[in-house]
Structures are given as C-alpha cells and as structure tokens.
Amino acid sequence: MAAVTAPEVGVGEVLDELAALEDPKVRAVNERHGDDHGVNLTQLRGVAKRLGVQQPLARQLWATGETPARLVAILISRPKDYTAAELDDMLREARIPKVHDWLVNYLVKKSPHVEDLRVAWFDDPDDVVASAGWSLTATRIAKNPEGLDLPGLLDLIEANMKDAPPRLQWSMNDCLAYIGIHHPEYRARALDIGERLEVLKDYPTPPGCTSPFAPLWIGEMVRRQAAG
Template sequence: MAELAALEDPRMREVNERHGDDHGVNLSKLRAVAKRLKTQQELALALWETGDTAARLLALLICRPKAFGRDELDTMVRVARAPKVHDWLVNYVVKKSPHAEELRVAWFADPDAVVASAGWALTSERVVKKPEDLDLAGLLDVVEAEMKAAPDRLQWSMNTCLAQIGIEHPEHRARALDIGERLEVLKDYPTPRGCTSPYAPAWIGEMVRRQNA
C-alpha cells in the first residue's frame, strides 16, 4: 500500500476523477509492479479487501481468475463501482472464469445498471467468439427499446454489443446500422484522430472496411 501511495500523481488523479476513477496511479507503473509480484492469489484477496481503487486494480492483475467462486465474482462486481476496476474485473477475471456464462445470464437483466453492463459486456464477447444459441435479433430488440435511455455505463455496453453484432454478423448488419443511426447514441463522442468512433454506424463501417481491405 505504501508503494502504491508513492506512485500517486495528483494531476493524474484529477484527470481520472473526471471519469469516475478515484486513483492517480500511472497504469504502466502499476503493471510493472504486478509483473514483479507475479500471480499471488492471497495477496490479491488482501488488496481487494482494502477497498482502495489502486489496490484493487493491482489485485486484478495478480489474481488467479479461475480461483474465484461464482458468488465471489457476483459480490465483487456489485462493489466494483470505479469504472476502471469494473472494466478490469470483467475483462481480466470474469471472462476467464468457468462461471462466466452463468454470470452473463444472471447479470444481463439485473436491476443494477452497473451489474447489467457487465452482463452486456460478456454478451458482446459471445457475439464475437461464440454466437451459437444467442438470439441476436432479440438482443437488437432490447438495444432498440432501451439503449437510448440507459445509464452511461450500461448504454456503453449495449452500444458495444450493437456494434459487434453489426461487425460480425452480416445478416444483421443493416438493422444494426439502422438502429445506430436512429438512436444516435455516442454520435458526438469526442474521438482522437486516428481512433475509431464508438458511434455504432461509424464503428461498424470502419471495421467492415478493414475486413474487406
């Protein structure tokens, strides 16, 4: 904890806090600490229990994803309110867990929008890697009905799912583009030069162009 405190940069904290992340640790330096520590599940659990955002990020880098039980992961996603912690928990831990599909189904329609966003993130993963048995048309129905009014993090995850359906599944591409154009979610999102816009029609168009290049 003392080492993490020494990595704190007040200017970086100011930037991160604008995005809801209450830490000021450079993530490259945090990854260097994790690389030195290697996998240490017990230390990861202790770091997580501190509740400190930087400590939790480090915990997610050094933990053993398959060591967590289903209920442990459910509890963790419900207390991981900092966006970066939530993102790393889902992408670095839950996606590698044998409980990922069970949790995807449980979280998908959870009344807590942050938990539901985790369910949508896992669904996007399946849209790309294992779409068998997914009702893609049904997913588009939900996106069409609910994405516009969804809270920010849930909206982002639903938009990602919309874009991935359009990118990966040509038979649904026209409808995905139509939904994106009508809802205009993230249409004006500030996107650095050289990066792809998260606006679904632009995102789909760019990725399909690359596939066909």
C-alpha cells in the first residue's frame, strides 16, 4: 500500500492559524520586552511541531516579515540548508529580540557556517549584528575556547561594555561571565572588570534566580561547580 502523504499547508493557512492565537494580554507582556506579537510561545511551538520540518514553507513564512510567522519558520527549518549569506541577510532583518535570539540559537549555532559568521559579525558596525557575534563567542568561550584570545576579549570588554548599546552590552557581559566561570586563570581579572564597570548590577532578579551581574553570576556558578 502506498504511503499517505499529508496535504501541503500553505502560508495563508499558517498565518490564519497564528492570527487566531493572538491574545491581547500576551501581546502586552511581549511588547514590554520589545516583541511585537501576542501569540503564546507554547501554542506557537505546537503549530511548528505539527508542521514538521518544511524548508520551502519556512522560507515563505520568513518572507512575510511577520514575527509569529518568522518564529515558526525558524522552528521548521533545517539549519544546514541555509547558506552563510542567507543567514547574514536574515540576521540583519531580525530586529525583534525573540526572532533575533531564536535565529542565533536554533539556526546559526547549528549551521556549518557558524564560525565564519561569528568572525564576520563580531565587530560589525551594526550593534545588533555585533551582539550576535559576541553571543556566538560566549558559546565558544564555554565550550570550545581553543584559538580565542581571552585576554584580548577582556581588553575589549573593559574598554567598551560600559557604554555599549543594550543588546550588545548583554552579549559582552555573557562573555565576561563565561570567562570568569570557565577559565580560572582569568577569573580575578573578570571579577575586577565586573566590579568596576557595574554593568547590570541593579538588574531586577527574581528570588531563586542568578543575577546577570557578572561578579555575582561568576561567584554563584563557581560555588556550584565546587559543590557538585
């Protein structure tokens, strides 16, 4: 018996389904974080799970420019099917924080072009693009630091993080914390930089969560490493 092929779903059907999930209360919360949609992310992931991997549909959904559609597009994509140039174009279009974050974490980090893009984006004049380069660098600091100039990164952080735009500052702070957490030989300097710059020192942190202020973050993670 021949296998039954599921009917193809068109872009319009997906957009209609996402529009039906729009919730004003969710939008109000999302807008406080810079996101421009009101779709619950658990429900959005459910839509993507049902669709499964569909690369042509993913590209069509991305082309709509609508945030929920782009989030679904990311989830139903094959990372290896995008060229470096395509991912570069997509990142430069991704000005909404959630789209930017998912694109970097779900596509770029799983792409065979990740290191080339990290290097290309790291010192890009567009601070949002540069933040992606620093985010990818933070991952390398933690998981694959060979070849990275960690003292040079600390120099750049010390000179530029205090006055960096918010998204870039956050990624640079991640790098500072990861150097302190994962590389004991540079821990004292990372702590000193964090204490002097005071970036995110007053960031509101819910009870039970770790502060993003680098000295506190480093101290807590080192304590856990020692205890575990």
